[in-house]
Amino acid sequence: MEIPYTVSARRDTGLFNSKVGIWLFLASEVMLFGGLFSGYVFLRAGVRPGVDLPWPDAVYVHGPFIWLGFLNTLVLIASSVFVVLAWAQLKMRRYGMYQFYMSLVLVCAAGFMVVKTIEYNSKLNHHFGARLSDGTLLDGALVADDSHHCPGDYVTFEADKAVFSLARTGIFRKLDPYFLDFAVLKGGEEMVVNAPGGKQLKGVAELSAWLEEYAAQNPREARVTAGFAKPVTFQFRRKDVFGKRVFPDRVPLFRGNELQGKLIDDTVEIEVHTVDLQMVRDEEKSLAWAYLGEGYKAGYEGHKKEKLNDPLHRRFLEKGGTLPGGQLRIWQHPHPAGEHGGEKAAAGGHGEASAAHGSSDGHGGHGAPVVSIKGSDIHFMGAHGPKFGTYYAIYFTMTALHGLHVVGGALVLAYFLFFGRKLYRKNPEHLANRVEVGGLFWHFVDLVWIFLFPIMYLM
Amino acid sequence: MSATEASHSEAHDHHDGHDHHELSFWQKYVFSTDHKVIGIQYGITSLIFLAIGFFLMMVMRWSIAYPDRPLPMVGDWPFFNKWIGEDGLVTGDLYNMFGAMHGTIMVFLGVVPLAFGAFGNYVTPLQIGAPDMAFPRLNMASYWFYLLGGVLMFISFFLDSGAAKAGWTNYSPLANITDQQYRDLFWTSQTQWLMAMVFLITSSLLGAVNFITTIINLRAKGMTWMRLPFFCWAQLVTGFLLLLAFPPLEVAAVMQLMDRLAGTSFFIPTGLHVGGNMVDAAGGGSPLLYQHLFWFLGHPEVYVLILPGIGIVAEIVANNTRKPLWGYKTMVGAVMVLGFLSFIVWAHHMYLTGMGTAISTFFQTTTVLISIPSVILITSILLSMWGGSIRFTMPMLWATAFIPMFGIGGLTGLPLAFNYLDLHLHDTYYVIGHFHYVVAPGTIFALFAGIYYWYPKQTGRQMNSFLGHLHFWPSLLCMNLIFAPMFIQGMAGMHRRAFDGGAAYEQISSQVYLEQGHPLAVLFNAIFRGGADLPVEVINLNLLTSAGAFLLALAQVPFVINFFLSMFRGAKSDERNPWQGTTLEWMCPTPPPHGNFDREPVAYRGPYEYSVPGEERDFTPQFEPDTRVTEARPLPSLH
Amino acid sequence: MESSTEDLQKHVRTYLMVGATLFVFTIVTVLVRTVPFFDFGVPGVDAPDIAFGLVIATFKSSLVMLIFMHLNHERGLIYKVLVFTVAFAISLMGLTLFAQGNPIRPHADVIEHLHVSDVTAADVESKAPGAKAEPAKH
Structure with missing residues (x-):
């Protein structure tokens, strides 16, 4: 049995099967990206000034990335030309030239993904921002330390009491006092717990065994509280804390576990490149100045005055226009380190790292100010990953989906390149059809990027 | 046409050579690329899921009817006792979980795969005269994606967090914040629901591409668009609905997945607090965006559920009334208009989300408009029966019952289209009654009709008629016992999501429906309340509904027996055309071999040439050449 | 699309021209955003900038669709499918925004x-x- 019209076109529709198929698939892709673009417009148009986090101001945030996006646009356009040339060569039955152009397509695809990786890496691992409780946004880079984890991720807590959940977890229904693993024990001393009933339990193993026993004996109880004989210090990454929030006297943990005691340290060190006051009601009283010092406040005022004196700006303001994107309320460090990538940032920040809390008047020409922000002042923080506001969410979702399309398309085209010869010998038209269909998909991927580039990088 | 012919004869030259080399068991029955085997795989898998969905519903119905009595029989099952409350009662959590999964399983794993995957796969290529689907391997992939999604959905019951419990619509931000107490959010209910949905959507997209291509490009010689059986038209439009409506849901699923796993706030508004604490998210998202994306699929999905059913019923009605389908061209037009309009009505599910009057008016208008093509379809089928000599075969019984049942479902939807009435009826049992009338006694009856109709084609045996009646009549009765009281409860204002059946909302649920001493009240009390002399309140109707549900389960037993027994013991109907049908599937051997046809199928005429005046027989199949017609027509008076 | 070698050679030239045009317009769109001299309206992003960027993107994408994807001479069936798809995509975006704005x-x-x-x-x-x-x- 053979399926008709795999190679030749059907008379009345004028199409071979896979061409109908790919156009239908592209139609569904139009709806997929249509949905995502709708989401983009919906989220962007839905930002309520003063309530929601504003979309990042293009000049300050996209600046370094415009050129990466620009490069990628050119790369994809080139690959689109190459793929159509490869098809034309195949139609002219020049297999060698087909191979040449198709290889160029794959090189372009690889190049695109490399640039994308650089960009993602910079956003995810270098850029970092914190929105303070009064709406101030301090943007810049996290001060890196020797370990791979960012120090801003850690919370140190001295506990003298623990609430153990008796909820069973997993399909094997075991108890899971996972947080005990985060205890930092000084001088090799054992963790000792005073269990209810006067028992003293040493070490995690003994404690776990007792918990199992206790839970079995008291099936109706949801949790049990026990004190530590000596206060135990715990160090958590924030993702291990329920809701990522700690309090001065307790750390809520997953599944209803909790530690009670004293918060030692939850400060975050940030190298500040940008102060964004769009969400602040009173610029004068912004928390930014408490951390950065009055010198920076004066700098900010000067910067604002300068902007107002700029003839272009003034003309619009005199005409009664308002400036978009809160441009007047953003101040940027004159020479932010690591503007083009992220390699320099760590070096730039290190020297200043000790310049703590509110005393960083003396920034040199090379170093941006470094501040240690108290956890309680931070409303929300994170790298410029998908978490960091709706712009980043839609940016990462769309570009990652687009990247997946690039990878998928490249794999298919690579298959046609490396395993096409046999089919070419048997029926060159069949291979040409396949390349045409693969090419249609590739052009679509290019098409999506043609829209993604301006809306994500330029607007 | 010569090219068509040439390639077909070429296909048949190859045919013999290919068919003889033996396929292993795995290639033939498991990893098959044959559309019929895939259709049967879809059919059996989806029937299993329908049974699972039905079981979940029975647990829920028990809780609604008897919130204070322990769950009988199944309460001790492993994993079941994990969620069950003290004293064996169904907890609110369990009810939410089963409610969400009942909807999900029935819609995405039960009815759509059965209607589109199973019947579409099995019947469509046969009816258009194609040797197989246009992309057989894609077809196989589509089934396996479906199975993967289904298995993932099913094993989510056994996760630590249990299965999804934020409703089958999975609304944000509720679905975002569920399970936040688990450290590993990936292996939690809502996340796995989304993962499974991504697989199911992929499966549907592949299926849709394949179906549409097949219908467009693989029609047999002479099978022009206006000779296409109506079932294929319905499948074509369904394919387009799946193709274009599912991607926005995929977007919603991806965004929600990002919200859960990457911490984005697509659907998390600024300042969202849960349990007194601010959610750790940037905010700025919009829960309404989720609803728009979801219902952009959600409404066309309703037509995905119903159109194949209407297609099946149209085939069966034409066959059993021995008359052409009334208004075939109008029906084709109506189904296309229906498909088009179904894309611009979605926000009538969202009247209560704070939409303004202008946009509500728009969606209200389109929603009322879409009832026109639906009514055209049903009226055409009804009119087809007018004056026919109807054979009440098993398939025809189900098809006949479909018409009023779907009619009730459709007409009760009209009040919901008007936003001011929807204010009262939204999220009440009325809505449940409405869409279940459309899907349960509607679509599922049509699917049963289809099973009884095409069963002889695959097995060469008829299904037993006595067991069939034993299946049909109780099912019809129970379906109405279940869903009719819901309209009363809904109009009284009972909310649809109460796990105790509304006992907690006494003001509403204790409204008297039948006065004390009313003859029906006496009858009701005699059956359900040991003859107590009490008025019947709307909450008491739960007893009726639940009894109907349990009886409906019993009524399916004859079907299961019939389905398996008839394979070996059913009356033989070895001939190719047991129902004296006219469409091309009755031309190929029984059961159809790989490649389907043993001679080239050609369509010489329209699909429903029944009782053509002057013909010897009361049916003139599409595949029989024109000879007799041209002779007979000029000389009708000779007879 | 059956074409002779000469035809295809001609096509190849067209493809290269289109590629060059796409390059040029990409550069234009970036210049407008990065060099203040070319900026429309208010400094920074505002409505005219967005409109201009989208017009260029639409122009570029229509070139890709018409020439590279051969939509300038395709079969009727494909146009029908695409017209409906675009209509539904527009209705998705348009009605969603309509609902947001009302x-x-x-x-x-x-x-x-x-x-x-x-x-x-x-x-x-x-x-x-x-x-x-x-x-x-x-």
Whole structure:
């Protein structure tokens, strides 16, 4: 049995099967990206000034990335030309030239993904921002330390009491006092717990065994509280804390576990490149100045005055226009380190790292100010990953989906390149059809990027 | 046409050579690329899921009817006792979980795969005269994606967090914040629901591409668009609905997945607090965006559920009334208009989300408009029966019952289209009654009709008629016992999501429906309340509904027996055309071999040439050449 | 599309021209955003900038569709599919935005009761659980 019209076109529709198929698939892709673009417009148009986090101001945030996006646009356009040339060569039955152009397509695809990786890496691992409780946004880079984890991720807590959940977890229904693993024990001393009933339990193993026993004996109880004989210090990454929030006297943990005691340290060190006051009601009283010092406040005022004196700006303001994107309320460090990538940032920040809390008047020409922000002042923080506001969410979702399309398309085209010869010998038209269909998909991927580039990088 | 012919004869030259080399068991029955085997795989898998969905519903119905009595029989099952409350009662959590999964399983794993995957796969290529689907391997992939999604959905019951419990619509931000107490959010209910949905959507997209291509490009010689059986038209439009409506849901699923796993706030508004604490998210998202994306699929999905059913019923009605389908061209037009309009009505599910009057008016208008093509379809089928000599075969019984049942479902939807009435009826049992009338006694009856109709084609045996009646009549009765009281409860204002059946909302649920001493009240009390002399309140109707549900389960037993027994013991109907049908599937051997046809199928005429005046027989199949017609027509008076 | 080698050679030239045009317009769109001299309207991103960027992107994408994807001479069936698809995509975006731009507003009487003259839907929404709702004065 053979399926008709795999190679030749059907008379009345004028199409071979896979061409109908790919156009239908592209139609569904139009709806997929249509949905995502709708989401983009919906989220962007839905930002309520003063309530929601504003979309990042293009000049300050996209600046370094415009050129990466620009490069990628050119790369994809080139690959689109190459793929159509490869098809034309195949139609002219020049297999060698087909191979040449198709290889160029794959090189372009690889190049695109490399640039994308650089960009993602910079956003995810270098850029970092914190929105303070009064709406101030301090943007810049996290001060890196020797370990791979960012120090801003850690919370140190001295506990003298623990609430153990008796909820069973997993399909094997075991108890899971996972947080005990985060205890930092000084001088090799054992963790000792005073269990209810006067028992003293040493070490995690003994404690776990007792918990199992206790839970079995008291099936109706949801949790049990026990004190530590000596206060135990715990160090958590924030993702291990329920809701990522700690309090001065307790750390809520997953599944209803909790530690009670004293918060030692939850400060975050940030190298500040940008102060964004769009969400602040009173610029004068912004928390930014408490951390950065009055010198920076004066700098900010000067910067604002300068902007107002700029003839272009003034003309619009005199005409009664308002400036978009809160441009007047953003101040940027004159020479932010690591503007083009992220390699320099760590070096730039290190020297200043000790310049703590509110005393960083003396920034040199090379170093941006470094501040240690108290956890309680931070409303929300994170790298410029998908978490960091709706712009980043839609940016990462769309570009990652687009990247997946690039990878998928490249794999298919690579298959046609490396395993096409046999089919070419048997029926060159069949291979040409396949390349045409693969090419249609590739052009679509290019098409999506043609829209993604301006809306994500330029607007 | 010569090219068509040439390639077909070429296909048949190859045919013999290919068919003889033996396929292993795995290639033939498991990893098959044959559309019929895939259709049967879809059919059996989806029937299993329908049974699972039905079981979940029975647990829920028990809780609604008897919130204070322990769950009988199944309460001790492993994993079941994990969620069950003290004293064996169904907890609110369990009810939410089963409610969400009942909807999900029935819609995405039960009815759509059965209607589109199973019947579409099995019947469509046969009816258009194609040797197989246009992309057989894609077809196989589509089934396996479906199975993967289904298995993932099913094993989510056994996760630590249990299965999804934020409703089958999975609304944000509720679905975002569920399970936040688990450290590993990936292996939690809502996340796995989304993962499974991504697989199911992929499966549907592949299926849709394949179906549409097949219908467009693989029609047999002479099978022009206006000779296409109506079932294929319905499948074509369904394919387009799946193709274009599912991607926005995929977007919603991806965004929600990002919200859960990457911490984005697509659907998390600024300042969202849960349990007194601010959610750790940037905010700025919009829960309404989720609803728009979801219902952009959600409404066309309703037509995905119903159109194949209407297609099946149209085939069966034409066959059993021995008359052409009334208004075939109008029906084709109506189904296309229906498909088009179904894309611009979605926000009538969202009247209560704070939409303004202008946009509500728009969606209200389109929603009322879409009832026109639906009514055209049903009226055409009804009119087809007018004056026919109807054979009440098993398939025809189900098809006949479909018409009023779907009619009730459709007409009760009209009040919901008007936003001011929807204010009262939204999220009440009325809505449940409405869409279940459309899907349960509607679509599922049509699917049963289809099973009884095409069963002889695959097995060469008829299904037993006595067991069939034993299946049909109780099912019809129970379906109405279940869903009719819901309209009363809904109009009284009972909310649809109460796990105790509304006992907690006494003001509403204790409204008297039948006065004390009313003859029906006496009858009701005699059956359900040991003859107590009490008025019947709307909450008491739960007893009726639940009894109907349990009886409906019993009524399916004859079907299961019939389905398996008839394979070996059913009356033989070895001939190719047991129902004296006219469409091309009755031309190929029984059961159809790989490649389907043993001679080239050609369509010489329209699909429903029944009782053509002057013909010897009361049916003139599409595949029989024109000879007799041209002779007979000029000389009708000779007879 | 059956074409002779000469035809294809001609096509190849067209493809290269189109590629060059796409390059040029990409450069234009970036220049407009990065060099203040070319900026439309207010400095920074504003409506004219967005409109200009989208017009260029639409132009570029139509070139890709018409020439590279051969939509300048395709079969009727494909146009039909695409027309419906685009219609539905536009309805998805358009109606969603329509719904966003047309929320319920508090009735005039209600606003009077609140003694707030300029209450917008956004304000009402922002008094979400987190923020303390102002008690309505009667």
